[in-house]
Amino acid sequence: MAEPRPRVWLARPLFEDITARLDGHFDVVRTPVEDRYPPAAVAGHLREIDGALVTLSEKIGAEEIAGAARLRAIANVAVGYDNLDLPALTAAGVLVTNTPDVLTETTADFGFALLMATARRITEAERWLREGRWDRWSFDRLLGADLHGSTLGILGMGRIGQGIARRAGGFDMRVLYHNRSRLPAETESACKARYVGFAELLAQADHLMLVLPYTAQTHHVIDAAALAKMKPTATLVNIARGGIVDEPALIDALAHGRLAAAGLDVYEGEPAVRPELLALRNVVLTPHIASASPATRRAMVALAVDNLIAALGCGPDAGRPSAPVNAGKMKR
């Protein structure tokens, strides 16, 4: 008798023409409509499953995999994987993969767009115009911060941070960065970026871009103390994860003129956004769309599909997914 095919769970509807490739190897449990899952529902979906293709909305840890004896692989459709409890999954022998590289340029483009919108007050100006308040032209209305000639601070200098730095060169910005580890000299010179300590980055930046992964160590690295070190004229842009910023501290700084403006694509409790943020004039708020171009979202799904096929021992790269996160750390 033929071996039963592995079963995989597709946590949301994602580009049917790409995910159809899974059917060549697996019995696929599809999700016809987009949904938000409470932990018990995720646990239920993972129960009789060998692998899963999930997004950042699906939080998976010890509780969710307690009854998932067959689970061997999770392909996250994102470069960040803070939705997954890596130690718990690694201990349970679940191989986790992510989608690096394919989203770097699109995300860096968006970071720059959010920086420009924030510094030059574009959405605030548009709101003001739409409200019918433009009765005469004024010389000093809606003045914003220049990008050219200013100092851009980049916190987290991975692939996306480097993409932002390359773009900043075209705007004649001086680029400083801080990272867990300093980059090789040739990468620094290709990005025209100078390494500085965290405190210096905060103090020197006219614009500060957050592009670092969210971990226990980076939780609230931008807190009241860090914000107090920044220039009151500075802008802050977060395209990484909401939990990196202490939101009440940020709101306080923005409301009291200790920080000029913020551009946020990510939030601590997303999709919930604090009402205090919504009420502020000097913030640009977008709903976690930094990687949202059709080509990039398709490339992310395609990579996640390839990862899942390989992680479950099928296809040309059987056993060798191209983007493993915890390979080699497995306890069983």
Ligand code: 8YV
């Ligand atoms: C995705 C992201 O849109 O890749 C990431 O880490 O934050 C975004 O590119 C999102 O995570 C999709 O799951």
